[in-house]
Amino acid sequence: MQSRLYFSRLGEPFLHKTLLISRPRSFRPFKLRHVPTNTLRQSHSSRPRIANSDFAEPSCTRKVRMPRQHYENVKSSRHATITPTEALATYLDIQDDSERSVFWKATRHKLRWDNLPTILLHYLHFSQLPEDHWDSHDKEAYRIASIALSDRGLSFTDVEDWATIVLEESADERVNVFLTTLTRYPSFLLLEICRTDVLQVGTLKKLLVHIWQRVLHKSSLGFDLTVNASGNPTAQGHSSLESSFGFSGSPIPLHDLEENAFSILIHRLLYQCRRIWPPAVVTVAHMIGPYIDTLPIACVDDVRTPRPAHYRRMCRLQNNLLQALALPAVYEPFESTIYSWSAQKVILALSSTFSPPLILDQPAYQAVVQVLAASKKSAFESRSATLRTRTWPPWRVEQDGMDAQRELEEDLSRSIAALMRKRESGYSDVSFDMIMSILGGQEPDGTPTIQTRAFVKNRPLVSYVMSQDPLNPSIWAARIEATRDVQEAWAAFTEHSEQGGKPSLIMYHAMFRKLVYERRRRSTGYVYNGAPGDGREVQPVIDDNISDFYRSRLRPPSYNELYENMLRQGLRPSGLCLNFLVRHAPSIREGIRYLHDSGLSAHALRYLHGGDTENAPSNEVKSMVSQDMMQVVEPWIIGGFVALLCRFAPRAVLVPKENMWERHRQPSSKSDKVWAVREVMKGRRQKDLQGQRPHPVFAQPLQHAAFLLEASKQKHRPAWHALWKALSQPNLVLIPKLSGNPKNVEIAWRVSAAALKEFHRIGLELDPLGFKHICETFTKYAKLFTKVSQRQEGNPPKASKIVQVLAASKVIKAEFKKLIVCNNPSPFHLPRFNHSIRGVHLHAYIRSIAAIDNYDEIIFALEWMVDNHVEFDAIAERNSREGRHLLLTLIAIRIAVEGTVFEGRAWSLVDSVVTWDGWPTDDEVAKYKMQYETDYVTEKLEQEEASKFKAEGDNRDVIFEGDIIDGAEPEQNDTKKETKAPYRFASRNLFNSG
Incomplete structure (x- = not known):
């Protein structure tokens, strides 16, 4: 009985007895079409990606597409039949037209020709052939398809619309065309759209609202819902909501989703949320209740008692979803466990509303344990x-x-x-x-x-x-x-x-x-x-x-x-x-050695390091990289090697003259110290003193990292984060001969902006972490401009410099507007923020716009923070570091607007939020300046780097405070650098920790 007290912490559903073990069915969607091979993935529902699981050893062997001669035996070794939706997905994944034709001829006898996925598959096939090239099977399939469409009130015009959707180049385009062109839709088309990787959070939000509207629209909401062009919900049949949302028409679903199709849909939505919008997994979990309400369930004395067949279906659905919710988010998985646990509690709470309660099988219990073990x-x-x-x-x-x-x-x-x-x-x-x-x-x-x-x-x-x-x-x-x-x-x-x-x-x-x-x-x-x-x-x-x-x-x-x-x-x-070994290698050469020992081919290694390890990169090799790199090197290997290169970005340090190598020194204003490129100094004894030339990747690692990202069209965002973080580091050296020259700061910003442009060109959306690094790089650039103008003793800077800095500021301001999109309260349980923006990201943004004295933008950002302070308070209750970061943001705002006409407005806005404990004090401002002011930090960094170089010699870890780690590695918990404290600004004891 004593143990019951502690079990109750897990939630009420765990107090119910469970007796039945049921084996859940796993759903295995196919690989993607029209997406580079770096996004090939395993099952959405049963396997996380390689970088997101401990105690697992996924193979680095590439998955090779089946040769043409094996298409006739597709799935024959495992299944006697192939479903129409599986056949359509496989057909779309095949890129060669002749191979598609072989596949259609091999599978058409296994499919019912009056099925809608088969009709679309056949249409995609015969629409590329003249009618006189149709064989008897094609003509018979066309005749049956015409009758089947007519019986459903459809025509080949509708099939043509479906074909237009599935042949779009990106998943976001497919979703947008699907939502804007169709008035009647088949459920299989919705499942096919959800199968491919959505890249934009706004697109995923439209898709979620669409599911609530057209799949669950009459189950429990009590009114018909639709979505407008901006993705916001609208409603009909409810006076209070109608006045708030407006109305744009009632949806016409073709037919309801069956249990199997609905389960596949939920699993694929959870996969999309784990990739780009983890808070939305709670939204998907709330979809289960309305779906279950559509089942015929007897209600006696307010107690729901389902029939045995429906009871088994609900248990199976519950247990499958609990397992899917145990999978980690692709990026920042440990930060997202709070959403997984909240979603699991939604499912568990639903199970206790039935009599008897829904039964948990063993994998479902294990899924709950998985989430609790990863939670804070x-x-x-x-x-x-x-x-x-x-x-x-x-x-x-x-x-x-x-x-x-x-x-x-x-x-x-x-x-x-x-x-x-x-x-x-x-x-x-x-x-x-x-x-x-x-x-x-x-x-x-x-x-x-x-x-x-x-x-x-x-x-x-x-x-x-x-x-x-x-x-x-x-x-x-x-x-x-x-x-x-x-x-x-x-x-x-x-x-x-x-x-x-x-x-x-x-x-x-x-x-x-x-x-x-x-x-x-x-x-x-x-x-x-x-x-x-x-x-x-x-x-x-x-x-x-x-x-x-x-x-x-x-x-x-x-x-x-x-x-x-x-x-x-x-x-x-x-x-x-x-x-892990590649990302944390003690040197780039050691990282290449690890890749060589893993069995990676010499051809793939040449693609990564640019040529022979002792000679300059070959222009011929680099021209080949952009063509077939992704066919030779795994995407996660490219991402890990890029992170390694970025860890070894050269940094300029001030060292005593006696420790400096004559060839690489630059004059300094200090008589006893000279500027040096740290990475060159570390390698001088190994290579240059022997008369050998260092590998060019070692001399300019960031340029090579940027080249790899562009050539591979890398869609794994942590690889881009590694580049942006390296570019934001103080005293970065992009051109060794300009060591200690402020020109490196301007070049760093240009590289960051160019990388961001390429990032958007391949369809990716900037997230708050990448935004933070870009803001830090811009802050260096803008402060350098201000510092140079002050050294000119009152002489105004060149107009061209002013134009360049202001133009650069438009980039970060535009990205900030995209990140702060908020969702209005709706019956869809959507998260408040489209992006998980936090105090640490706001602090970086305020510092960047304060560097150019953009007071209007500072007030705009502060007003947005005040409007959403309830959400920030809730985050701070869960994360002890959030209170510190919000306080740092407020202090940065005070320093920026102090002595201007905007100070009064900012002061009143801060005082309007009780939990912020008022305007920052003078003591907090003084401590902030000692810790964050550029001149102080630069001088302190130079002293620390010089002393560590002299005392410790070759040590990689002192250059970066932490390695570039993607979502797979928990860099720290919320208590890493500071002791836990309640979220109250009254203590104001935040600068003494971390």
Whole structure:
């Protein structure tokens, strides 16, 4: 009974008994059409992308399209038949017309010719052939199709409209044409449109509103809904909503979606949301209720009792969706777990409204555990993690009498409580449950571990097969992760070998992560203030009472030693491990070595590094890159290599003359110091002192990274983020001979603007993180312009410079307008913001426009913040860093408008929000200037870089505070750089942390 208290934290549905195990059906949409191969993906519903899961080893082998001779045997080895929608999708994925013809002839006998997808498929086929080239089968199919269309009140004119939609070049164009041209629509066409990657959030919003309007429009809303050209909802039949939204006509759905089609539709919508709009997964979860209301359910005394057949359907739908909601977002997955958990709670709350409640099967329980394991720790869990002995196992420490009276069950995390609830329902543990238990803070035998946030891919078949293996490498990889320092992690790694196991790639991957963050901690002197397990960061090793002999035995190997040991074991880097190694390589040459060891062909390596590793890039090779790079190199490999290049962007530093190499120094105003390019200095002993010329990629890595992004048309946004972040760094050097010259700042902005233009050209939409980096680069550019004008002792700057800076400011102002689009309250449960813009992004924008004294834009941004302060307050309650960033934004606004006619207006706006605690104080402004003013920061950075170079020599991690990490790697939790505090500006103690 005591444990029931802790299970109740998970929500009311977990208090119901569950008895039935049902195997959910997985839906496997096909690859995309008219989309570059870098967007080929696995199942929307059952597999996350390669960069989004721990404890998984996806292969780096490319998927090759089936040859023509195999089209006749499509799916014959697995299925006796092929569905019309599958046949249509496969046909659209084939690019060659002759191969399409072969496929149609091989599958037409397996399809019903009066089915709408088959009619469209046949139309796409015979519309390219003269009528005298039709065979008897084509003529018969045409005759049957004509009759079938006529019976439905359709014609080939409608089929022509459908063909126009599916042949559009991009998914966004397909959605827009679909929503604007059709008055009657088939459900299969909607499913086909949702199959391809939507790139614009606005397009996805229109699609979601369309689903609410035309699929769920009469289920529970009580009125007909439609959408206008801007994507905003309109309503009919409800007086209050009609006056608010207006009305533009009633939809005419062709027929209702069946259960299977509706489930596929929901899974594909969730996939689209995970890619570009994670908060919208809650909107999709709310669609389940209206759909279930369309089923015939008896209601006795306000209790809904479905029929057995409908009850099974609802249980199956619920369990499938809970599993789909456990998949992480493609970008910033740990930040998006709050939305996944909210969506799961919507589904779980719905199950408790029936009698009997809907039953959860084992994969559904595991899906809940997955989300809880990746979620931010509660205050209770964080406190429990800090009250642990520093020895191993980390038993609980009782600090006072109240701790002594606590029950042991009170230390259980939410994921452990969910696992116990699963066991109570009659499900036994498999290897996946053991992994989640270890990461949740408890070994299967009850021994405590360190609760660690992580995403884990659930593979049910493998989990059942390996459940009895005590040396399962995935379980031991979890043990390595659930530690606090490298010594504890290495002890877990070696214990596996001592028990007779052979380390696998997944275990090496976990150990590499520990070593990388230990190296960063040692090199930067970073002090981790969060609870253990909140992030990847490790704590210092406690070995003061250990002799040197035992200390040497417990010390883990170095990064290179561990890698060499992995190769000796016959393991080659691949998948997630290769991706991590490349992104965190100690040098570009080492990154190329990792790719070579993985089995990547020499042809692909030449595409990545531009030619032979010792000679200048070949113009012939570069001309070939733009043509067939994506056919030779995997997109995620290109993205990882671009991130590696950007980590090694050269930086100008001031160093003592005696440490400077004569060939690369530039004059400085300081007599005892000279400007130097740090990366060239680090490599001088290895190459140039031997008379060899360094590889040109090493000399200009950012230019080569930009070339790779343009040539590959990379649609993985973190690769672009890596470039923009590198360009925003202080004292960046794009042209080595201009080391210390302000010209590099202007070139950096031009490269950022050109990259943004190319980013938009391939159809991508700028997100808040990329916007932040671009604003930081513009701030450098604008402040340089201001600084130069001040040095001219009152002489006005050139008019051309003023025009250039003002023109550049239009770029960031236009992007800001796109990011702050808000949704009005509607019955569709849409998120308030189209983009997850936060205080850190607003702070970067305010600093950028303040650099050009654009006071009107500052007031406009502040008014928008005031209008949406409720949303920011809610975010700050969930994220302790949000309060700090909002305060920094307000301080930047005060500094910008102080002494101008806009100060009064800004002051009154800030005072109108009670939770902001008024206008920033003078003390806060003084601390802000010491921490963020350009001159102070530049001088401090120069001193730190010079001292670290002299003391530590070749150390990569001191150049960037953190590596470029995509959504797969949790860089930190909300408590990484500051202790948790309630969101109240009254404390004002934000500059002393982080």
